[in-house]
Amino acid sequence: METNFDQDVIAAIFKFVWSKKAIDREKIExxxxxxxxxxxGTSKKNRPTSANPNAVRLSCELLRxxxxxxxxxxxxxxxxxxxxxxxxxxxxxxxxxxxxxxxLRCSWML
Amino acid sequence: MDPVTMEDCFDVSDTEKEDDEEEATxxxxxxxxxxxxxxxxxxxKRNNLEISQSVIVCISxxxxxxxxxxxxxxxxxxxxxxxxxxNMNDVILSAHRNKHLADTLRAFSHDLKAKEPHSEKKRKKSxxxxxxDKGFSSVHHxxx
Numbered sequence: 001m002e003t004n005f006d007q008d009v010i011a012a013i014f015k016f017v018w019s020k021k022a023i024d025r026e027k028i029e030x031x032x033x034x035x036x037x038x039x040x041g042t043s044k045k046n047r048p049t050s051a052n053p054n055a056v057r058l059s060c061e062l063l064r065x066x067x068x069x070x071x072x073x074x075x076x077x078x079x080x081x082x083x084x085x086x087x088x089x090x091x092x093x094x095x096x097x098x099x100x101x102x103x104l105r106c107s108w109m110l
Numbered sequence: 111m112d113p114v115t116m117e118d119c120f121d122v123s124d125t126e127k128e129d130d131e132e133e134a135t136x137x138x139x140x141x142x143x144x145x146x147x148x149x150x151x152x153x154x155k156r157n158n159l160e161i162s163q164s165v166i167v168c169i170s171x172x173x174x175x176x177x178x179x180x181x182x183x184x185x186x187x188x189x190x191x192x193x194x195x196x197n198m199n200d201v202i203l204s205a206h207r208n209k210h211l212a213d214t215l216r217a218f219s220h221d222l223k224a225k226e227p228h229s230e231k232k233r234k235k236s237x238x239x240x241x242x243d244k245g246f247s248s249v250h251h252x253x254x
Contacts, residue, residue, distance in 0.1 A: 005145045017181035051196035058201040071153040085160040
């Protein structure tokens with residue numbers, strides 16, 4: 001099998017982001033509750049998001065594709081320039097296009 | 111002890127928490143980078159090229175940022191569907207702007223499903239459990 005990201009690491013990153021956001025949600029809710037609003041089952045509502053194992057595996061693949069695509073594109077530039085090593089200047093040239101095309105957050109303008 | 115500023119007095123627990131958070135992130139970032147190095151180096155080797163460490167570090171940091179944004183997106187998608195658990199469709203959805211990427215992920219998700227004997231049986235028996243997938247493929251076909 002091809003080398004890929006460690007599922008444990010990706011799951012840990014997700015868990016880290018999600019538990020941080022769950023704490024933020026709780027804080028907001030606490031603020032609202034103190035204003036006298038009724039809140040039922042808040043603990044359940046604020047439980048952090050989790051992911052099923054296949055979703056984590058698929059995320060590993062998505063991130064692996066991101067890395068391989070970045071390397072491939074930089075490699076194309078390096079080869080075109082007749083080099084034998086991928087250098088920072090090659091990466092610089094492919095970076096804008098890569099980020100615009102593969103990142104959801106940046107590609108909303110397209 | 112260090113000189114304590116006004117801010118520290120008010121938010122001691124918060125700053126401590128931030129330090130812990132930074133440490134945890136740094137640790138995750140390091141483990142993430144180890145994987146990136148092996149992926150990037152094997153990919154460069156396929157092109158008979160070397161790859162400089164600074165390039166790998168940069169790609170790794172970008173991919174890490176991407177993973178954090180992905181976590182944000184996946185949570186939003188799952189919550190929008192009234193779920194607390196992220197599934198494979200959420201991951202595919204996150205790549206919807208890049209058609210080629212979404213197709214690749216969809217194929218990969220089918221492979222993963224096929225590896226699970228229980229879910230496969232269920233899916234073959236009842237077409238209703240396939241609704242989610244059908245929703246996706248029909249959207250896909252409508253697309254010009």
